[in-house]
Amino acid sequence: EIKAFIFDLDGVITDTAKYHYKAWRRLANELGFDFSEEENEQLKGVGRMESLEKILHWGGITLPDEEKKRLAEQKNLWYLEYIQDISPNDLLPGAREFLLATRDAGIKSALGSASKNAIPIVEKLGVLHLFDALIDGNKAPKSKPDPQVFLLGAEALNAKPEECIVFEDSLAGIQAAKNGGMHTVGIGYMLPPDVADFHAGSLEFLTPSIVITEVLKHT
Ligand code: B16
Ligand code: MG
Numbered sequence: 063e064i065k066a067f068i069f070d071l072d073g074v075i076t077d078t079a080k081y082h083y084k085a086w087r088r089l090a091n092e093l094g095f096d097f098s099e100e101e102n103e104q105l106k107g108v109g110r111m112e113s114l115e116k117i118l119h120w121g122g123i124t125l126p127d128e129e130k131k132r133l134a135e136q137k138n139l140w141y142l143e144y145i146q147d148i149s150p151n152d153l154l155p156g157a158r159e160f161l162l163a164t165r166d167a168g169i170k171s172a173l174g175s176a177s178k179n180a181i182p183i184v185e186k187l188g189v190l191h192l193f194d195a196l197i198d199g200n201k202a203p204k205s206k207p208d209p210q211v212f213l214l215g216a217e218a219l220n221a222k223p224e225e226c227i228v229f230e231d232s233l234a235g236i237q238a239a240k241n242g243g244m245h246t247v248g249i250g251y252m253l254p255p256d257v258a259d260f261h262a263g264s265l266e267f268l269t270p271s272i273v274i275t276e277v278l279k280h281t
Pocket of ligand 1: 108175
């Protein structure tokens with residue numbers, strides 16, 4: 063029986079990836095190199111310090127830990143500037159409606175995001191009250207594909223992993239959910255085919271009952 067849905071933030075509820083990319087790119091440019099949108103795909107769902115490590119690797123740059131900490135802080139300041147004006151208009155298609163339908167269906171919902179900025183973002187999006195639990199990068203320091211963020215979400219909702227469906231747009235996130243023993247729905251077109259139990263472009267044309275039916279076909 064499915065009791066809970068756990069939603070990733072970036073790529074499922076809203077598209078903050080473009081702002082992460084803008085801020086990381088600005089940092090890379092200051093360090094004298096650039097990286098592509100394709101490379102940026104590899105940063106989705108990956109925590110802040112791990113993202114910086116990858117970027118520095120692409121630029122062939124080695125730095126002391128202190129300097130890395132400073133750069134990550136700088137990137138975050140730029141990022142916060144870029145997301146300042148986020149509003150309900152920035153919800154991805156169908157996100158709000160799906161969260162409402164989830165509540166109406168009596169299914170519990172949690173946010174499971176790697177972002178330390180996740181809570182102010184869902185607040186700006188106007189959907190904070192639609193989540194029964196909020197697990198962000200502060201509560202779950204272990205980066206996806208570690209299942210920590212989703213296991214904490216399940217626990218907060220009093221659900222067993224096999225009673226949860228995780229909605230994710232990133233490969234690291236799908237792997238995290240699978241590592242935690244949960245069902246998966248892949249959102250968007252950037253995932254390889256068939257990594258999740260069920261795939262959809264967005265939450266727009268889904269209903270909780272369609273999702274549950276499709277996911278359970280794969281178990
Ligand atoms: P922050 P998600 C992730 O969010 C992003 O996809 C990833 O690109 C970002 O590096 C990570 O959050 C950490 O974000 O710097 O704000 O703590 O997809 O897990 O909701
Ligand atoms: Mg994501």
